Amino acid sequence: MIARYQTPEMAALWSPEHRFRVWAEVERLALEAWEGLGAVPAGVAERLARALPAGDFEPEFSERVAAIEAETHHDVVAFVRALAERSGDAAVRRYLHYGLTSSDVVDTAQNRLLAEALDLVLAELEDLLAALADLAVRYKHTPAVGRTHGVHAEPTAFGLRFLSFYAAAQRDRERLRRAREAVATAVVSGSVGNYAHTPPEVEAHVAGRLGLVPE
Structure with a gap:
């Protein structure tokens, strides 16, 4: 949207910093679901949560994602790498984006x-x-x-x-x-959307915590 027509609330909602915050929440909730299924050790989702800001990410995080994307040419790979860097936790690095x-x-x-x-x-x-x-x-x-x-x-x-x-x-x-x-x-x-590597229970958990419904 042209900036002069945006409300402050809508501009903040669609900022890269808020978008990455929601991406991170999807990742965290997926880890939480995997923990419940026994595929990921307990506590990994909480370790990731401790690395997340209370609100939106700071602009520096968006800049780091952009820098990595310039090398990888893939937005989500860049985001996952930047998020893993931010956590500084070996378990988070190992299981982040698991099954997704x-x-x-x-x-x-x-x-x-x-x-x-x-x-x-x-x-x-x-x-x-x-x-x-x-x-x-x-x-x-x-x-x-x-x-x-x-x-x-x-x-x-x-x-x-x-x-x-x-x-x-x-x-x-x-x-x-x-x-x-x-x-x-x-x-x-x-991958390919057929639940072969990610059971429907993960989708249901993420959906429920985000106020959404499974597809």
Whole structure:
């Protein structure tokens, strides 16, 4: 989005630092699931968690990922290497990205970000609906010239026009809610997406912790 049209909240949501934070959370939750299945030693996910910032990553982390990507020509490989470096933990280095393929991380995180973005839009829409309802009531007895084919027609109420906008916005809200429900999926199914190396239990665990549903 062009910067001048962004809200601060939406700009922060789609920043590389926040995106990498969500990628890291997918990695952490996958390790947590593998621990529960006995494939990864207990405590590895917690060790990774200790290496993560409380909020978004700092710009220096994004710069490190970019530097590694310039060598590897692969965004997720660069991210995993930078995250392993940051942890400084041998167990995390060994098991990070265990059983995952790149799209497991990228697609699941992207869907989480899209759901967050729609939450921001829906919150703003509630304010718009409230404003339109107020205007519709305030001006319900205010006469306005009706128009048809570009000329004056029967008089109408100015508030009725706001009421029409309100009704349309209500329909838009339902469409946005359905869009959020449709996009809020986790895709953690391993190489080629057939669960051969990553059982559905891992996907279910990651999805549940991120507020998503398994694909």
